[in-house]
Amino acid sequence: MSAATLAGLVGSxxxxxxxxxxxxxxxxLRKILAFNLIGSGVFLVFGIVARRGAAAGFPFDPVPQxxxxxxxxxxxxxxxxxxxxxxxxxxxxGQVLLDAEPPAERPNEQEAGK
Amino acid sequence: MSVLQALDIGLALLVLAVAVxxxxxxxxxxxxxxxxxxxxxxxxxxxxxxxxxxxxTEAAIGSGxxxxxxxxxxxxxxxxxxxxxxxxxRLSLRLxxxxxxxxxxxxxxxxxxxxxxxxxTLAPEARRELAxxxxxxxxxxxxxxxxxxxxxxxxxxxLLAVVGVWSVAPxxxxxxxxxxxxxxxxxxxxxxxxxxxxxxxxxVGVHTFWVGADEPGGAFQGGAILAAMxxxxxxxxxxxxxSVNSRWLRLALIAGPGVFLVAGVAGLGMAGNxxxxxxxxxxxxILFIEAFMLLTIAATLPVLVAGPPRRSPKP
Numbered sequence: 001m002s003a004a005t006l007a008g009l010v011g012s013x014x015x016x017x018x019x020x021x022x023x024x025x026x027x028x029l030r031k032i033l034a035f036n037l038i039g040s041g042v043f044l045v046f047g048i049v050a051r052r053g054a055a056a057g058f059p060f061d062p063v064p065q066x067x068x069x070x071x072x073x074x075x076x077x078x079x080x081x082x083x084x085x086x087x088x089x090x091x092x093x094g095q096v097l098l099d100a101e102p103p104a105e106r107p108n109e110q111e112a113g114k
Numbered sequence: 115m116s117v118l119q120a121l122d123i124g125l126a127l128l129v130l131a132v133a134v135x136x137x138x139x140x141x142x143x144x145x146x147x148x149x150x151x152x153x154x155x156x157x158x159x160x161x162x163x164x165x166x167x168x169x170x171t172e173a174a175i176g177s178g179x180x181x182x183x184x185x186x187x188x189x190x191x192x193x194x195x196x197x198x199x200x201x202x203x204r205l206s207l208r209l210x211x212x213x214x215x216x217x218x219x220x221x222x223x224x225x226x227x228x229x230x231x232x233x234x235t236l237a238p239e240a241r242r243e244l245a246x247x248x249x250x251x252x253x254x255x256x257x258x259x260x261x262x263x264x265x266x267x268x269x270x271x272x273l274l275a276v277v278g279v280w281s282v283a284p285x286x287x288x289x290x291x292x293x294x295x296x297x298x299x300x301x302x303x304x305x306x307x308x309x310x311x312x313x314x315x316x317x318v319g320v321h322t323f324w325v326g327a328d329e330p331g332g333a334f335q336g337g338a339i340l341a342a343m344x345x346x347x348x349x350x351x352x353x354x355x356x357s358v359n360s361r362w363l364r365l366a367l368i369a370g371p372g373v374f375l376v377a378g379v380a381g382l383g384m385a386g387n388x389x390x391x392x393x394x395x396x397x398x399x400i401l402f403i404e405a406f407m408l409l410t411i412a413a414t415l416p417v418l419v420a421g422p423p424r425r426s427p428k429p
Contacts, residue, residue: 003122003162008226010126010159014133016219021137023211024203029142029188033149037133040156040176043168045222051163053235056242059164061235062252066261069171069253069334070268073411076175076183077275080418083187087421088282090191 004051011044028086032079039075043068122162129155142192146184153177166330167253170322174338175415182345183419186295248397250328257332258400262389266378269371269407272414276367280358282422289427291357292420296349308350315343323408327397333370333404337411344416355420357427363413370410374403 014037021034046064053061132152139145153176160169240252240260247259257265296304323336347353356363377399378389385392391399 003118005226006122006126007159007163009223010129012219012222012226013130015222016215017130017133017137019218020211020215023214024208025137026203027142029184029191030137030145033136033145033184036149036176036180037136037152040153040172041222043172044156044159045226047160047163047165047168048226049229049233050165052229052231052233053237054164055232055235055237056240058237058241058252061233061237062240062256063236063261065165065168066253066256067264068165068168069257070265072168072171072176073334074268074271076180076415077272077418079180080183080421081275081278083183084279084282084421087187087190091284 004048007051008045008048011041011048014038014041014044017041028089029083032082032086035082036075036079039071043071046071125155125158125162129159142188143185146181146188149184150177150181153181167251167332167335170330170335171338174335174342178342179338179345179415179419182342186419187421190293246393246396247391247400248327249400251326251330251332253330254326254332254400254404257334258404259391259396262374262378262403265407266371266374266389269374269410272410272418273367273371276414276417279418280422283358283424287423287426289357289359290423290425292355292417292422293424294348294351294354295345295420296351298351300350304350305352308346308352312343312346315339315346319343319412320408323404326404327401333407334411337408338415340408340412341415344412345419348416348420355416358423359427363417366409366413367417368410370403370407373406377403 018034018037018039018041021037022031025031025034046068050061050064050068051059053064055061129152132148132155135148136145136152139148154173156176157169157173160166160172237252240256243260244250244252244255247255249255249259319336319339321336322331322339323333324331326332326336348355377391381390381392382388384390
C-alpha cells in the first residue's frame with residue numbers, strides 16, 4: 001500500500017472519529033475540536049487526490065494543494081467565530097454545554113428563580 | 115517491507131492514537147494539547163505526501179494558532195468558575211453515533227480505495243504556464259496567479275470572520291480593546307522567550323514569505339509565523355491587543371484584499387482581463403500583492419484569537 005493510500009485511510013478514520021466526537025461530546029469547545037478533526041481528515045483525503053495527480057515532473061497536483069492551504073485558513077476563521085459565539089453565549093446564559101437532552105430534564109436556572 | 119513503509123505505518127498509527135486522545139481526554143486542556151501534537155504529526159504526513167507548503171500551513175495555523183485560540187478560550191470558560199461537569203451521554207446515543215461514524219469512515223475509505231488510476235490532474239497546465247508567472251513554486255502560482263480570485267475571496271472571508279467576532283461584543287464595549295491574552299504578571303521565562311524568540315521569528319516569517327515564490331513557503335505560512343510572534347508578545351504582556359477602532363489595525367486588516375482587488379481591476383486595463391498580469395511584470399506584481407497579504411494575515415489571526423472587545427473604550 002502506498003504512502004498516499006495509507007494517508008487517505010487515516011483521513012477517512014479521522015472523519016469518523018471527529019463525527020463521533022462532534023455528536024457525543026456536549027462541551028462546545030470539544031465540538032469545535034472534533035469538527036477540526038473532520039476538517040483535517042477531509043483535507044488529507046484531498047491531499048491524496050493531489051498526490052495521485054502527480055504529472056509533468058511535479059510529484060503532486062498543485063491545484064488541490066493550494067485549495068487545502070486556503071481551506072486550513074478558512075477553517076481557522078470559522079473556529080474563531082464559533083469560539084466567539086460560545087463565549088458570548090456563556091456570558092449571556094451561564095451555559096457551557098450544548099446538550100442534546102431537552103432542557104426540561106435538568107433544573108433550569110430561570111424556572112428555579114420564578 | 116521497507117523502512118519507509120514501516121515509518122509510514124507507525125506515523126499513521128501515531129496520528130490516529132493522538133486523534134483518539136483528542137476526543138477521549140477527560141480535560142479540555144488535555145484535549146487541546148493533544149490536538150496541537152496531532153497537528154504537528156499531521157504535518158509530517160503532509161511532507162510524506164510531497165506537500166511541504168500544506169505541511170507548513172498545517173503546523174502554523176491548523177495546530178499552532180488554533181491551539182492558542184482553544185487554550186485561551188478554554189481558560190476564559192474555566193475562569194468563569196463553570197468548569198463543565200458534563201453528564202456522560204447516554205449509551206444509545208454513543209452507540210448510534212459510533213455506528214454513523216463507522217459508516218461514514220468506511221464509505222470514505224471505500225472511495226479512496228477505488229479512485230481512478232491515474233488520477234485526474236491539472237499539473238501539466240500548471241507546469242505549462244509557470245514560466246509566464248516567473249515563479250518557481252507551483253502552489254504559489256496557483257494561489258496568486260491561476261486562482262487568484264479564489265484567494266482574494268478567501269481574504270474577504272477572513273475579514274468577514276473578524277466582523278463576525280467583533281459583532282458579538284456587548285454594546286458598552288464597542289470601540290474598546292479585547293481582553294489581554296496573558297496573565298497580569300507574566301513569568302520571567304515567558305518574557306525571556308518573548309525577547310529571544312520574537313526577533314528570530316520575525317526573520318523566519320519574512321524569509322518564509324520571500325522564498326515562497328520559488329520554494330515551499332509563501333504569504334500564508336510567513337503570515338502565520340508573524341502572527342504567532344505578535345501573539346507571543348501579547349501573551350507576555352509586552353503589548354496589549356489593539357482597540358477595535360484603531361485606524362492602523364483596520365488598514366492592516368483590509369490591506370491584503372484591498373491591494374489584491376486593485377491589482378485585479380488594474381489587470382483589466384493593463385492586460386485586458388480581470389486579474390490578468392501584464393507580460394514580464396507578473397512576478398513583481400505577485401510579490402507586491404503577497405507582501406500586503408502577509409501583513410493582513412499577520413494582523414488578522416491574532417485579532418481573531420483575541421476575540422471581541424471586552425473593555426470600555428478610552429475616553
